Amino acid sequence: MIDIQNKPQVVVIGGGPAGATVSTLLAQQGVRVELFEREKFPRFHIGESLIPETYWVLKRLNMLPKLKDSQFIKKYSVQFVSDSGKQSAPFYFHDNKDHDCSQTWQVRRSEFDEMMLRNAEEHGVKTHEGVRVLDVLFDGERAIGIQIMDENGEKRDVHADVVVDASGQSSMLINKLKLRVPDPSLNKGSIWTYYKGAKRDPGRDEGATTVLQVENKQGWFWYIPLHDDIVSIGVVGDFDYLFKGRGSHEQVFAEELERCPAAKMRVEGAEQVTKIFATKDFTYKSKQAAGDGWVLIGDALGFLDPLYSSGVLLALKSGELAADAIVEGLKKGDTSRNQLAHWEREYMVGMERMRKLVCEYYDGFNFGRFVRRFPNHRGDITDLLIGDLFKDSLDEVFESIATMKSESEMMAE
Missing domain, CATH: 3.30.9.100 (D-Amino Acid Oxidase; Chain A, domain 2)
Structure with a gap:
């Protein structure tokens, strides 16, 4: 018999940055959350470079004091070196935005991820490490919980109103529901x-x-x-x-x-x-971010090339947006796909802007040449590099890149 009083409202699969983010923000709003992580932290993970726009989610998570007190190296800029060895001028984040958010960190992920998970616990999240999630349980089209196996090999079902898949690139739901869409241009x-x-x-x-x-x-x-x-x-x-x-x-x-x-x-x-x-096999995305009773976030939703260090930002941002949609849905008694995915379009558009900039780099894009040709876009390029992806004005950058390409083709003829 299910104990309704103690049954979690939300279960989260995966304790990385995405899972820790969504569970912390839910717990802050009084939601009963249980998080299940296959490994015991600390554990190794690649993806050490944070970009400035992580600041705003980290602030909501109350993580900034911990990071400021840490031994992580402070990061103020990014620099590009061409195939000939020529260095671009550094893109200093403070030059674009004079705010504390323009200083970020280079982190050892084993330490950073554990800090994030312990922070979730401090906010009331019930975490389980060393526990495998075997399957997501469905009643028809609706997710109703998960099946787990503990360290002793015992299996049990955990029911919840919402299942959040933050299981990384091994994404349980993206595989179960055949949602993976590879990106052949970024293989x-x-x-x-x-x-x-x-x-x-x-x-x-x-x-x-x-x-x-x-x-x-x-x-x-x-x-x-x-x-x-x-x-x-x-x-x-x-x-x-x-x-x-x-x-x-x-x-x-x-x-x-x-x-x-x-x-x-x-x-x-x-x-x-x-x-x-x-x-x-880096780049892919899911056909959809949510369904009835379930949500995908972080690498479980999609992964971009590591060129601009966007991985942790996208994990935090998708976790934040999903948490807000879940809280709203629980209050309304609506955990349908329509409610849980109302952030999907804006997020995917922002992710696509970063993808376009990645593709341009592989197609020969030169930052220094572009800024000299279009100095008015220097701030926009820096916005893209810091992860400030969710504003329509940035689309003008790609129109100007297309203009510069056309000019180069005409000169070559």
Whole structure:
């Protein structure tokens, strides 16, 4: 017999940034939430660079004091290095928006994610680590709960009014309901590792994310300084280019580092302190963000290329929007798809703006050249880079990019 008084109103699958966000914001509004995480935290995860627009969700979560007291490296800018080694002027976030939000952090995800999960607990979320969610339970088209298996191998059903899938790229519902839509134009992969003692820029540039293009333009490196003198460095390229017929991941990483002297120079004399990691098949999205009694957020909803470090922002933002829709729906007694997905269109439009900027980079977009041609768009480009994606005025940037492309084609004829 179900204990109605103690039955959770919402169950959340996954304890990463998306799951921690949605559950915390729900608990703040008095919603009974239980969160189920397969692993025990802390656990390793890639995606260390935060962008400034995470500030506003982190503020709602009461996470800012914890981050300010942490040892995470402060991040003030992003910089791009072309395939010829030419560096762009740094895009300093403060130049565009004079606010505390223009300083963010480079985080070690094992530490950041655990901070987020413990913060959820402090707000009243009941968390379960080391518990596998085996299935989402449905009554017809409506989700009514989940089936779990605890550490002892015992199975039980947990019923709820709403199921939130924040299970990451393994997304339980996107697979169960066959909702995954791959993005063939962004069929990328990455190979990465960590160094100790690698080069850092001085002063406020110490924590800058640097994006370095490989000489043949078939890939790019991220370079992210972390605390404890550790740097995260990885190469991203087309799946076939990186992973087909080229030997081991270690061999490919070394070859690509040779093709990017600006990256190689930064790690010369440094000590590689972890194994080589690799991941494949980056970009996809779901056909829909919600249905009757269920919601997808974070990587379970969709994942973009890591070029502009948008992953944590999209996790936090989708978690925030979903939480607000769920709270409103519970108050009205409406947990239908129409209610739970009313944020979907705006969110997907913003995500598509970031996707377009990613695609332009792979198509040869040069930030410095564009800003020189259209200086009025410098602030708009910075808005895109900081994750301020949800305003229609930004669409003018892509019209100007198209204009510049046409001008280049005409000059080439």
